[in-house]
Amino acid sequence: MQRILSKRVWRELKDNFLRYLALFLLIVLGMYIIVAMVGAAEMIIQNVEKGHRVNCLEDGQFNVFVPLNQKELEQIEEAGVTLEKAFFMDYKVEESTLRIYKNRESINLFSLARGELLSADGEILLEQHYADANGISIGDLITVGDREFKVVGLGSTPDYDAVYESMSDSSVDSKQFGTGFVQEADYERLRKEGKSFKTEEYCYSYLLNGKVTRDELKELLQSFELDRSQVTDEYFLEMLAEAESTKNDITEGIQELVDGSKELSDGLLEIAENNQDLKDAVDSLFEAMLEETNKGFEEAGISVVLQEERFEEQLDAMLTNPGAYSRETKQGIRDTKESLQDLREFQEGIDTYTDGVREAVNGSEELCVGLSLIEENNEILNAGAEQLFQAMLGQVNEQLAASGLPVVLTAEEYEGQLDQLIAAYGIYNEPLRQTLVALKEQLGQLGAFRDGVKAYTDGVSEAFWGSQLLVCGMGELHEAGEPLREGTDTLFEAMIEMVNEQLAEGDIEATITAENFEGELDRLTGANSPVDAKLKESLADTKEMLQDLQEFQDGIEEYTDAVEEAADGSKELVEGVEELQEEADEMLEEYFTFDIDNLTAFVSSEDNPRVGASIDDVMINKVAGMVAGVIIMILFTYVISVFVVHSIEQESSVIGALYALGVKRKQLMLHYLVLPVIITFLGGVTGCLIGFSPMGVDSQAKDAVVYFSMPSLEPVYPVYLLIYGLVMPPLAAIVVNYLVISKKLKRTALSLMRKEENAKNIKEMNLGQMGFVSRFQIRQILRELRSAAAILGGMFICLLVLMIGLNCYVLCENFRAASVQETKYEYLYSYKYPTEETPEGGLEGYMESLKKEAFGYNMEVAILGLTKENPYFEEKVTNKKNELVISSAVASKFSVKKGEKLVLTDEVNDRDYAFTIVDIIPYNSALYAFMDIDAMRELFEQEEDYFNVVFSKEPLEIESGRLYATTSKQSIEEASEIFVEMMWPMIIMMTTVAAIIFLVVMYLMMKVMIDRSAFSISLMKVFGYRKREIKKLYLDGNFFVVAVGALVCLPLSKVVMDALYPYFISNVAIGLDIAFSWQMYASIYVAIIVLYLVINQLLVKRLAKVNLAEILKNRE
Template identity: 25%
Template structure:
């Protein structure tokens, strides 16, 4: 599932690299009703994971919808009903199922599916397109062009897809961000060039204004000074004497010889003093005062600017100000503002280098340097604050408007503030390969567990029936002892007689097997599939003959029957022919009568004789009752067991909230405690492979309260119980679908019933799995962590999730266990009827004789049926401790080896009570039938075949 619709080029590249084909399976999720129900809505499919309808048809109009059969059944929705989705009503046209939602898992991280509040639905293309896209997910299914051989190959191919996705998406996403960054920097270059021109223009304009102001200030300064002050300043600045300057100035006036003679005559005649010579020469030359000043400055050797500066300093001194003050006055601003502007301009050139267009280069984007693709931020950063400071100082002088420059800087600032648009980044939001998809695999795994239990019960029933055959045949041999002795004496071998007496049981078994196969393939599938249809959204299916099913349900039961019957009959026929003729069928010679105490009442002694005479039959009856009781208890134990297991799970939960993270994310919640977890697989070949959660726990953890010895691990009580582990044992686990193995020493157990788990010290965990010191995968917390982004959370395990497991186990096993209970009742009736009937038939002559002696049917019933009743009740009671032993053995030696996961072995006392009541009720029904049979035995039976 992607966050946005990927380009076809990306999908084609991934498909080509991994030899697969993608199929678009977009869906929209909508809440319906007021019970927090969610429908995942697809459009009708025509390529892959096609819909199968149990009732009705596909949606065709825009206001029609087909929904999942399981969700519909749980919420009492029928074809023709109306569903309101986003204020629009849809008519339910069909109840369907699809192979990718055989179990209604809303998320693959859910601990258990929920077919009550979550379902899938299907609209026509018109209806789907008309629905809001607000909650649409861009989901794709894929099919390998060549099928994989097993889950190991599937895992390797899946890893290749992940690598391909990472490389392809990284290349694509980097290009998306790089294009945006390049565009930003291209815009910034253009703005920088504009800014550079604006600053050059501003600088030139301000400089011209300052020069003009300075010139004006200089003129005013000179005009404010007397000639003596000017002379004094120039003399002082030039380093020459006044006479030298006067002489050089006179020379520069360019007087003619006649003018020079005239000037000299004026001095000699006393018309002017020597100090007035220069002024007189100026008059003679016809030049102005300003010309004289320029000549005077020229004579001094000073530049005009230096001379002006010296003169302005003098004028400023006279006025009690500074040169800057004089210029500022000409500019119409304050001295401080003018000086601040001048200082700012001295730094401006270096500052503008920061926005030099020629030096701007967009950074190269590399997601390997980021924790997440969406962590990239606009790194463009120019020192605009200082530039704004310069403009503020210029604005303070009011000699130049910086509005245009500010507009340009605002554009540059806007580029700096631009956030990189990560909406174009393509991300994988969800990735579930087929071999890890719970929505597909859970049914198969559950059926495998059911198969193990069913096979066990089947073989128990077959064994009991085989013993029934054997005992019945053994009684027949006893009745026909004389005939058998004659045949043996006539030359018939023991093998021939064994085959003769085995023919009927074998033929009956073969007929039963034939009928069973016919019923199993043509009748009962509809019965037993209802068990799965009650819990899973599976499609209607056809039953095919398979060699495995034939082996498990026909050949093995037939072999069990033949072996048991053969062993019993062959042992019975080992007696010598003469013993058969004499009726001595006990190997130890003539049977001696057991003397019973005279104190026992007649009826008591009579019943005891019946018990001894039919001991083998009663022994088989006990075994049959024991087997039926096992099935009855097995079928009824899971209801209370699930309740007890739910309570244990709640009591032993690690925390109210257990967060599993997608990546390392910090939280500010002080209640949260970091932990590490990984999943390993068991390697014991005796057991079905189990997933084991291996935790790395902090030292002095407040959630795992038991101390974990260094170098060893604590093992959950369920793991210890299922695998029969003890402290000090070494367990070997391996990485899933890999070859690396880990040997761990059991340092003790830890009570945690929710899952098969191992708890290690954090330091041991980091060493074992070669992780960094800051590595962690989740948090334990008694409070909800609201400061973690939901996108960073892989799963949250709460009390509700743990309870959901037990609830669904109860739902999924309920119907199957009811079948076992019913089978136990049938077995009770069958065994009690056959064996009680056998006791009656074996004692037909004795019963007829008692009738001749005047006993009533009720009295005879008390003699023959009461002892059987006592045997039945005693068998039921004696079975209780044996059932515990047997079921405990079955759990540990068979069920635990054939199923993944763990269910504790707990039998509630009420199960035994129900079993005893069921057995007594079944026998009561049989006893009524036997009383009827007993009443129909004629008295003449006592006179038949009497041996004299």
């Protein structure tokens, strides 16, 4: 039976040879394109990855201000890292830029494509596309600087897969830029000659060798401080000095504060130490005077001995007994003189002392004012840090909740809580464990930052309160100092008065003053002195003197206590200020690293847009190609299934008879699957063979080979693709056909034999008063819904394919137009070492490049700080530090909207910036965001007049050594045109393939519609319908299917492709402006209708061929 059925297969194939041939060719075309596309992608991926291994692709690279010194190099080597210098200089060669490197020895080796490697001085290896684009061949001589080099080899290096001049470039232009490699000696000579138009860049490539992580290496590099003695670049030194002055101002200020407080403390301590001496001295003075008095009493024969505690009482008792004592004036005056000398000395010491204290008070008051200013900021700092931490905590809690983890972390216990979570969930869920560890680390870092700020502000507080205490102490000291001075003055004056009174009472002509008391008292106490003593008065004066002295003693007590208090205050101040210094140092270390460490850029190979760009570019082809292959094959096999269903319907009675004869449904199913499987298998095999041939893979890879710089590609034959190409088409045929035809074969033998119509399929449609033709056409469409569905499905898929091409065209074209329209300046100068003054004719701007991840790529977003009068950008920026106006390019790339937050990362300094998007402006040619220049300077802690880019209408005279790059409008326009040029073949191919598939599918389906209706067409002919009338009934109805279908499929396919497109161009740093103009939609629509009309016209002939006698053939 199977053999008989097999014969029917061949008959079916023979009868409909052209139909199956067309389908076969369509499958061949589809599989050819898919296999070629995926195969080319795989070939590029495998070869480039192999090139990475063979040519020792770096793990990353970093740039420094000055070359690393021997010690630093040793430290890196000790860490297990392999390092190689990748220093370079840029030279103008004709109109292009040639970047010269020393030939590599261990990392990023040159992969030779043509010629030979360097063997002697004076030779150069060139990047292959640069040489080709500039017409340079092996053996040619090129001039670099003032030197001539002979080109000996062409090839590529793995670190320049995409030969971007700058990592932020969006397209490769081999005509304008390339790389060259010379012997070390030649490089040195070139360097010494200094003819490069930009300063030498100090770049190092590294291999981690699995010994350290990138972060560890980066940390190590950041710990290297800049060795200024190595800096020779005058512009760099100038910039360095300026940058350091900021930091120096701060550190010096703090140092002065520390020094001042130390001095103050030392001084006060010294005063405190002297207090005891002062006390002792005053005690000694008192005791001495007491002793002298007692001695005088003894000598005068008085038996009273004055005691410290009750001398007043004793003296009062003596005074109330006037006749009891003799007068010995001379001895009394001598003793008084000694006392006065002691007091005078003391008085001078006190003067000096109190003056010093007053100065200290003034100083501490100033200190207090300064510290109170710092204190005022504490609250803001703490609140900010706390808010940041709480925000992070909130975010983490949201993440945990989203992951279904039943924990709410608290600020106090989050570490323990996270440890518990890691222990509980991390064992069986490694990704979750990593996430939790990462969250803990993030929170830990933020917590450390919060604690750091807290410690700093605590230090400031302590310093502040110390200074307060100091001031209080000093105030008391000052208050105590005045009575002390007054006391000593009074004491002294009293003693003078007392002596003068004694002299007057003794009728001695002498007056003692503060200036002459020493000489006068010497004269009066001399041997020839006429003075007579009056004991009573002397005793009374002595008593008064001792009372004054006791008062003085009390004052001193109070005074020294105050000094001690002040000393304690100053100690606290010192501690506080020391703490302040420590925390301030930490802060400076953290936030002012840019001007003290040597590192300027640190890029891993994964984040380097030059590395593996070809792989990134074709990776999407691989995935999308395979998915597209399955979709296309489903369409084709569905088309086949429509034929099979047609055959089953035609052979319905035969099938019924076969069932009646005992043939199983399974056998018939196999029978009807044979042809689709054979067609798809042969189509797949043929498509695969052509796909893997040079016509396929090589042709598909051509665009990438021409654009990217990669090693010579060797063919690869991935097993999965062979299996895909050979198995997928027949598999799709089996699945699709089984699903479609199994229902048809499930009918009973009798039903099949009678060709009974399934009652469920008959639906009354109230078509109202519609004309006959319209009604007939609608019914015809309903009758041929399956074919109509295939037409629409085919149209949708073709439109998707077309949209790939057209979106690409529109993207490139819009980018080109935007580049011309949006670039309003003629020149953009990017400074490496900015000047203080903006050059005449230029307009300053400030640009910072931050990073943000999108679709797996770390894209660079340039924030432009604009002055208000900038005519080149019309954006209305706000003056807030946390607000950004973004370009539509940024908005589309990162899918952000107005009012949302945009977080950008400064990867060198490991710092994130969160901005609120206040506006989105149409700007598609670059990933730009805009800020007010002053706000930006403040945000990035730059000086008030800082700038690093200058826009101008005319070329400016700027020393080339100061510049990173000069970008002209013309160069931007030229670069933008490359996109269109580069993508044109792909656009043509996609459009052609879409048109072919559409034509073939539509033709086959409309033809099968005619075939299925052949009998009724014949009948209509019998009724006297002519060709054009039959066409109207059977073909023209499809016009509505196609016209309405196109109206739906066109926008739908556009929406679907627009949603997918960001993934296709995820590595391209431009905006996603793929909006079609209405004219474009109209053109596509018209093209669809025209294609339909072409098919329609072809099928009119087919209609004519439907034999009138068809009806006779069907007679039973």
